[in-house]
Amino acid sequence: MWDVTQRTDRLMLLDTASLYFRAYFGVPDSVRAPDGTPVNAVRGLLEFITRLVHDHHPDSLVACMDADWRPQWRVDLIPSYKAHRVAELTESGTPDEEEIPDTLSPQVPIIEDVLDAVGIARVGVEGYEADDVIGTFTGRAGGPVDIVTGDRDLFQLVDDKRERRVLYPLKGVGTLQVTDEDLLREKYGVDGSGYVDLALLRGDPSDGLPGVPGIGEKTAAKLLAQFGDLAGIMAAVDDPKSKLTPSQRKRLDESRPYIAVAPTVVRVASDVPLPDVDTALPREARDPATLDELAQRWGLGGSLQRLLATLAG
16 A cells, blocks of 8 residues: 655646546647547647646656546435436446547547556556545645646645645646635635535536535635534524525525535545555656557657656756
8 A cells, every 4th residue: 555654755646537638628639640540638648747747846746547437435425426427328227438539538548558658657446536546645645745637626635734735727737726725715715625615515517516506606605704614504504593594594404415425425535545656756768668669659759758858857
């Protein structure tokens, strides 16, 4: 099991799917391998990693993967969780696979092969999303952590005292929003630990989280500022003297079943059984022969060479 209790170097964690989705839509699909296979997501991700390493100088780097993009334990609690992303249903009606662009899915194994040959640690754990892998690495890290993701849910891991921040891409990875507690308080009225309560109250259609009807982001922030946290808000529901409006009290009361389970769904796991991996940033390719073969087959050209040059320092 991965242990960093003695390490204090800077760790960078990539929400890999979030980044290769951005690469896929940001790089023209005319970028293709010699056999005509689109490799825009592959080359775009390599360019992203090059820029991140060059600009932020991590000592360790992990490409965190979705071994299970819709874990059953989350679906058991909230059946609508990511349900709209399902492309096909089995005969029993059970969600079968995530809907992703046809020309992206064949690029994912290429991405995995290239990362492995370069020597960049790649971690996915059965039964967990990449968010959970990131949450567990972050919780165990002994030094600063930079989380690179386009998913706001991971704002919950921001912690200034422990030097945990989220680098949120605004345009590619050249323009990143450095998300710390000051920014969260300015934008959302909460700190990292309060972001889970905010997120579950407002809901998130992109994840199939219904939220509490009638309570959007601004109202959720006001309630949290007034009552402290979700427990304080629900205590106010039970207190007839509290300053909740009648409609807020009614909607929160009716949403008790959702509110009881939502924190477990929204909060990233911190106890994922991580494998024992070498997270150190490689200075040279781990498997040069395989990497050369992949570069030739998929026409990775300058994108791969720039990454290798940056890793070499």
